[in-house]
Amino acid sequence: MNRILKVVSLVILLSLACFATYKGTSYFLEKKIQREKNFKSYSFDKSFYLQNGDLYVLNDASNSYVKVPGDFSQMSMSDYWNENYKSNSKTTGGIYFYYKSDNKIYLVRTENFKDWSTKELTSEEIGVPENAKIKYVRISGSYGYIFFIDENGKGSILKSSTSGDYWGKVETSFDLNDNCELQFLNQFGMTVDGFLTVPNVDSSKCDLYFINNDSEQTFNKIDVSSLHYYHMPYYLGGSSSSKIVLEVGKDKNDFDVERFIGDISSNTWVPSEQYFEDLEKEQDDATLFISNYNKMVDDLDDKIFLKDFENYPITSYDIKISQNQAKNIAEIGFEESAKRIASEGITDTEKESQKIEEVYPNNYFTRKYYEYDKTYNTYKRKAYVFTKQNDMGNGVSVFVDVYSGLIIGGDAFGD
Secondary structure: OOOHHHHHHHHHHHHOOOOOOOHHHHHHHHHHHHHHHHEEEEEOOOOOOEEEOOEEEEEEOOOEEEOOOOOOOOOHHHHHHOOOOOOOOOOOOOEEEEEEEEEEEEEEOOOOOEEEEEEEEOOOOOOOOOOOOEEEEEEEEEEEEEEEEEOOOEEEEEOOOOOOOOOEOOOOOOOEEEOOOEEEEOOOOEEEEEEEEEEEEOOOOOOEEOOOOOOOOEEEEOOOOOOOOOOOOOOOOOOOOOEEEEEEEEOOOOOOEEEEEEEEOOOOOOOOHHHHHHHHHHHHHHHHHHHHHHHHOOOOOOOOOOHHHHOOOOOOOOOOHHHHHHHHHHHHHHHHHHHHHHOOOOEEEEEEEEEEEOOOOOOOOOOOOOOOOOOOOOOOOEEEEEEEEOOOEEEEEEEEOOOOEEEEEEEEOOO
């Protein structure tokens, strides 16, 4: 009897333990699910986040998040890399996101965070097939692009010239697939140039296309046939650089690359080491040129050229210098202009003229390399104005003060 009671007690204890374990597991599972629902998955720049199937975008003006209409339960942060969204309210094209729901794809947009428009991309009007993979979306100004891959792995590009209101298919002479990449690069804070890479069958090398919105031919091929392979190009750093960098490796997954530098219109790509060596030499040459330029200004004869404009004591308008004397002085000015400013009118002198008129002195001859043009319009001077002009309409004028005989300025005109 005691043995039976012990067995029954053990069974009861085991049952209670299992029940407690079940309840405890259920409790923690429910808590885990609840935490995941409440979890906010932020973008890298904190400009938007996903939570429990909803998407919230930051309104910079109010510094608060606004819920984006639509079902984002099938979306993740990885769907919005590059420009597959735009969360900068100051960017032309507004804020836009795409989302998938019931095998269909929708593009939702706003310009003011209040009025939202939703367009079904899988509609017959636009033509993105159901279950397609969106690789790239961009709307900027009047133009927009959508790059998608269908269920069969075939790629297509749609283009809009109506700020995304209407879309049409871009006809290409090449096949697009999931290995192709479309991207627009940002330069000086603006989206300016688009590039498309199209790998060959074994991905050993790519064709590169430049996107020109204003051209009827949307994709212009860039000659990179001399390169074995490259990844998506990027701009060379520097506020004034228009050079793009191509990375060349053995295959697409090889990131032990050699970098080549060129510009969009160039068919010659220079290894980066050579480019920077040449650039350093150019900078040294430029530094020497500027130094020599400024030395020529310092070496101007102050008995011929007026250099101290602020303390020019002459106020008389009497003509003390003859026209022939002034002409000889002006020739020195023409020679000086030809050395470092403008040579037009010096060697080709189809038209020559001389006259006396009132002019404002200026620093045409005395301006240092990085200085701006300056006219001293606090006083006028009567001067001989000698002009030489070639048959292309380019020329130089020299101003010779009628009283002091000093060259008090000049001018270059034409192209």
